[in-house]
Amino acid sequence: MNDTIQDTLSQGEAAYVRLIAAIRAGDYGPGDRLxxxxxxxxFSLSRTPIRxxxxxxxxxxxxxxxxxxxxxxxxxxxxxxxxxYEMRIVLERTAAELAARHAVMAEVDELNALNACIAESLSxxxxxxxxNQQFHQALYRAGRNRFLIEATRAMTNAxxxxxxxxxADEEHIALVCRQHQAITDAIRSRDEEAAGAAAEAxxxxxxxxxxxxxxA
Numbered sequence: 001m002n003d004t005i006q007d008t009l010s011q012g013e014a015a016y017v018r019l020i021a022a023i024r025a026g027d028y029g030p031g032d033r034l035x036x037x038x039x040x041x042x043f044s045l046s047r048t049p050i051r052x053x054x055x056x057x058x059x060x061x062x063x064x065x066x067x068x069x070x071x072x073x074x075x076x077x078x079x080x081x082x083x084x085y086e087m088r089i090v091l092e093r094t095a096a097e098l099a100a101r102h103a104v105m106a107e108v109d110e111l112n113a114l115n116a117c118i119a120e121s122l123s124x125x126x127x128x129x130x131x132n133q134q135f136h137q138a139l140y141r142a143g144r145n146r147f148l149i150e151a152t153r154a155m156t157n158a159x160x161x162x163x164x165x166x167x168a169d170e171e172h173i174a175l176v177c178r179q180h181q182a183i184t185d186a187i188r189s190r191d192e193e194a195a196g197a198a199a200e201a202x203x204x205x206x207x208x209x210x211x212x213x214x215x216a
Contacts, residue, residue, distance in 0.1 A: 011045055012052035018043055019053050023062070023073065023160050026126070030075040030163045034063060060157045076161050078214065084158050085207040089200050091152055092136070096183055096199035098143035100192040107142040108188045114138060115180040122170040129165035135180060139199075142187070166209040179205060 019039070022028055034054060036047045043050070054071045057063040063071050076084065099107070114135040121128040140149050167173050179202040186195035 011049035012056075015039075015043060015045055015049040015053035016056050019057060020160070026164055028073055030073050030161055032073050033069060034071040034073065036071075062157050062160055074161055076158070078211070080158075081162075081210060081214065082207070084155065084162075085203060085210070087155060089203045091148065091155070092139070092199045092203055093196040095140045095143040095145075095148060096187065096195040097192040098145055098148065099139060100187045100190050100195040102144040103142035103187055105188075107138070108184060110138050111135060111142065111180070111184045111187070115177055115184060118173065118180070119177045122173050125165055125167050125169075125173075128167045128173050132165075132167060132176065139183070162210065163213075166206065166213060172209065175205065176202070 019028075019034075028034065034057075036050050036054070040047045040050045054063060058065060058071070062074060064074050066072050114131055118128050118131045118135065121131060140152055143149075167176065179198065182198040183195055183202060186192075186198050
């Protein structure tokens with residue numbers, strides 16, 4: 001492979017990573033059009049790697065190509081949203097149960113620390129959302145099951161399609177923190193059933209919040 005092709009591939013990977021980060025940060029959301037020229041200027045790249053990144057996002061199911069419009073970030077339907085959360089509930093309940101069985105105290109302390117940081121971010125929803133993602137990632141790691149972690153990767157792309165965070169007000173963030181604490185306390189107590197039930201209750205709340213946003 002010559003240097004020119006290698007450079008193009010590297011730029012294409014860079015464009016893909018930066019686009020994913022921009023979508024995750026909310027710079028682009030469901031329904032938004034992704035214009036090659038605009039993105040190329042924003043990232044200081046040529047249109048070729050941007051085009052490559054958009055094709056990869058389309059293959060991932062994040063972007064769809066619409067006639068006469070071009071690349072657009074997909075919007076989840078009501079049915080898709082419910083199905084996504086049904087799968088999240090199955091996986092996260094399992095993760096919490098496994099964490100109650102396998103987690104060491106350092107991992108439980110990490111969950112507590114992350115939840116405390118979320119509670120301190122009541123007035124900054126973007127920061128609370130980022131910390132919330134870290135909490136859930138730490139929960140899966142605490143479950144100590146590589147196949148479960150691998151299964152969650154299949155949901156990663158779909159989660160990008162949820163749109164803006166629902167952690168938009170202090171009351172909801174406070175509720176999320178209480179539910180996180182219930183999960184963490186059950187894990188610390190080695191109560192697998194309680195940990196799984198708390199995780200399921202937490203995601204049921206998240207689904208209700210998402211559906212209310214969809215109706216608005």
